[in-house]
Amino acid sequence: MSIAFEKSETHRNLLRAFAGESQARNRYTFAAGLAKKQNLQVIEQVFLFTADQERAHAKVFYNYLQSLSGQNIAIDGAYPIDLYPTTLEHLRAAQHNEYQEWEHDYAGFAKIAMEEGFAEIGKTFEMIAAVxxxxxxxxxxxxxxxxxxxxxxxxxxxxxxxLNCGQIIDSTLAPATCPICKHPQGFFIRLGMAPFQP
Incomplete structure (x- = not known):
């Protein structure tokens, strides 16, 4: 089945995805600020690194809506409120939300896009779901x-x-202070997880 883009559920799903990615970016920026206050600069950087990727996803989804420029599109959607006192809680909430997008939201959006005849958009949803x-x-x-x-x-x-100067140290414990740049332990990451590999 192929339908006009402006009458499709796909165009609404693109706007839902844009809103979701935009909100995720802001949530991760806020969580990064908390991590920094808790002297967990490595977690701050993980949140900021991911926030920038969410911005890139939002732009991809938004650009697909170019033919509707100048219009207001009404959508409904549910978005998480993640206001927690600890960095750990923010990490767990982010993990849950990312899996929700992967397994449920974008998988469903991809299926609808394919059914409506928007194969490229469907494939984009699938690829971003994998990310x-x-x-x-x-x-x-x-x-x-x-x-x-x-x-x-x-x-x-x-x-x-x-993460500040690139100094590499072999030990069972990250140093309390970097011997080169004097940044605190919070800047250290396992080399195998840089830049933020799972």
């Missing part, structure tokens, strides 16, 4: 580390990298 799974995996991995007191500690020796 959202990566985001969820990343947030989950960092949440696990925070939860298990492993963010700056490892049973076996690992390589730690300072």
């Amino acid at each position: 959202e799974k990566t985001h969820g995996d990343r947030f989950g991995r960092f949440a696990d580390l925070v939860e298990n007191d492993g963010l700056f500690r490892s049973e076996a020796g690992v390589k730690w990298m300072c």
Whole structure:
């Protein structure tokens, strides 16, 4: 079945996705600020890194709506409120929300787009859904580390990298202060997780 874009559910789903990605970007920016206050600069950087990718997704979805420029489109949608006192809670909420987009929202939007005859948009939803799974995996991995007191500690020796200057140190514990730039431990990440691999 092929229908006119302006009468499709796909154009509304694109706007829902744009709104969701835009809100995710802001939520992650807010969570980054909390992580920074809690001296978890590495988590701050994870949230900011992901927020920038959400901005890129929002732009992709928004650009598909160019033919409707100048119009107001009414949509309904449900969006999360994530106002928590701890960075761990924000990581877990972000993990949940990213998996929601991957497994439910964008999978459904892709199916509808294909059914309505918008194969390119459907494929874009599928590709971005896969990225959202990566985001969820990343947030989950960092949440696990925070939860298990492993963010700056490892049973076996690992390589730690300072996100500020790039210094690499082999140890079971990230240094309290970088020997080169004097930035605090919060800037250190396992080298194997830089730049923020799940």
